[in-house]
Amino acid sequence: MEFGICLHSLIPVKGEPSHQSEMLTQLLFGELYRVVEKARRWNRVQLVFDNYEGWIHTLQCHFIGEDEFIRLNDAPAGYATDLVQLVMNETTGALLPVLLGSSLPGIVSSRFSISGSEFLYDGSVADPWSNKGLPVRVETQKIRNSLVANAKLYLHAPYLWGGRSPFGIDCSGFVQMLYKLENIKLLRDAGQQATQGEVISLLAESEPGDLVFFDDQEGNINHVGLICEPNRVIHCSGKVRTDALDHEGIYNGDLQKYTHKLRLIKRVI
Numbered sequence: 001m002e003f004g005i006c007l008h009s010l011i012p013v014k015g016e017p018s019h020q021s022e023m024l025t026q027l028l029f030g031e032l033y034r035v036v037e038k039a040r041r042w043n044r045v046q047l048v049f050d051n052y053e054g055w056i057h058t059l060q061c062h063f064i065g066e067d068e069f070i071r072l073n074d075a076p077a078g079y080a081t082d083l084v085q086l087v088m089n090e091t092t093g094a095l096l097p098v099l100l101g102s103s104l105p106g107i108v109s110s111r112f113s114i115s116g117s118e119f120l121y122d123g124s125v126a127d128p129w130s131n132k133g134l135p136v137r138v139e140t141q142k143i144r145n146s147l148v149a150n151a152k153l154y155l156h157a158p159y160l161w162g163g164r165s166p167f168g169i170d171c172s173g174f175v176q177m178l179y180k181l182e183n184i185k186l187l188r189d190a191g192q193q194a195t196q197g198e199v200i201s202l203l204a205e206s207e208p209g210d211l212v213f214f215d216d217q218e219g220n221i222n223h224v225g226l227i228c229e230p231n232r233v234i235h236c237s238g239k240v241r242t243d244a245l246d247h248e249g250i251y252n253g254d255l256q257k258y259t260h261k262l263r264l265i266k267r268v269i
Contacts, residue, residue, distance in 0.1 A: 002035040003069035004045065005114060007062045009097050010165055013054035017042030023162035024054040025173065025188055029080075029087070029096070030103030032073055035063075048073060050176070052188045064115050072114065075106030078125035079181050083153065083166050085123030092117065099165045100153060101177040126150075126181045143182050143269055144209035148228045150181050154240045171224050171236045175211060178226060184268060190224040197268035203231070203247055210267050214249060214260035223260050225250070235260075 006027040014021040017039045027033065027047065033056075037044035041058045064072070080102040087098050104121055106112045112119050126146075153166065154177075160168030164177055172190040179186045186193050194213045200206050206227050214223040225235025225245075233245040237252075237259065244251040250260040 001066075002043075002063055003066055004033050004035060004043075004061050004063050005069075005072065006031045006033070007096070007114070008060060009099055009102075011056050011060045012162070013045070013047070013052070013056055014042075015054060017044070017055045019057070021055070025052050025162050026164045027056070028102045028164060029098040030077070030105055032069060035061075049180070050185065050188045062115075068115055072105045075112075077183075078104040078107040078127055079183075080104060080121070080123060081126045081150070081153075081181065082123040085121065088120045090118040090120050098123075099167070101164065101180055140269055143184075144207060146182060147178050147209040147226060148234075150178050151226055151228060151234045151240075154236075155234075155242075157236070157240045159236050159238050169236055169240065174236045174240060175224050175226050179268065182269075186268070191221045193224055194221050194264055194266060197266040200265040200267050203245070203262075203265065206265050207267075209269060210265055212245065212262060213264040213266065215263040216261075219263075221263060227265075 006029055009029060011027040012023045013025045013027060015024050032048040033045040035043045036046050042055045043058060043061055044053060044055050046053045080098050080100060083100050084097050086095050088095055104112055110120055110122050154174060157166045157169050159170060161170055163169040164173040172188060172193060176186045190213060200210060208227050208229055210227045212225050212227060212233055213221050216222045225233040228234040228242060231245050232242055233250055234242045249258050249262040252259045
């Protein structure tokens with residue numbers, strides 16, 4: 001088996017080995033993957049973060065050895081918390097923009113290494129491990145506050161099917177990235193995410209940071225958002241926005257109507 005890491009700002013992951021195929025998701029800088037199949041100039045990969053699979057073009061692959069893959073996968077990662085910031089490959093002098101939520105494996109004092117190259121990142125970094133050792137109640141509240149604060153960084157990001165960046169994101173990619181910044185792994189799609197965590201029976205019992213899921217007329221879960229304050233949800237529908245939330249669902253004040261029907265409330269932390 002071959003292994004790789006994303007060394008681009010982002011890489012589109014396609015449903016089929018073709019540039020014309022729909023984008024299923026995106027790899028962000030620093031995220032690892034396994035190669036599970038090859039076809040012409042394409043590689044079917046499995047993303048380490050959420051086990052999602054899709055195709056990326058060979059020209060966008062950066063292969064690494066198994067030992068380096070294990071080292072990077074085991075290294076505590078920081079996560080970029082600037083909307084966009086530059087990382088420098090000090091070995092080659094190349095500069096690369098990295099986006100909010102990108103992984104910085106093993107970063108210490110703004111530096112980290114990948115496959116023998118030294119990188120410098122002089123931006124802000126989320127350090128989820130700083131909460132460890134705190135009383136559980138205090139740690140949980142800090143995470144909830146951080147989820148809501150980071151959600152607001154994505155406000156007005158446009159909707160993009162399969163997107164995971166502030167320049168284009170979908171509803172499940174949005175909440176997945178928020179939890180990634182807290183080093184908590186959510187699955188990729190809304191229906192998958194609805195299987196995680198514990199059920200909250202009443203909206204009145206929910207707290208900021210809880211997830212709310214919505215279904216279509218056939219009962220299939222097709223949307224997810226994050227409770228940001230009592231009776232308010234932040235979610236990606238057209239763009240990342242906040243809307244009123246009640247037991248019926250999301251009420252869009254701009255459209256003056258309900259747009260999503262509430263199905264489920266889940267608590268992950």
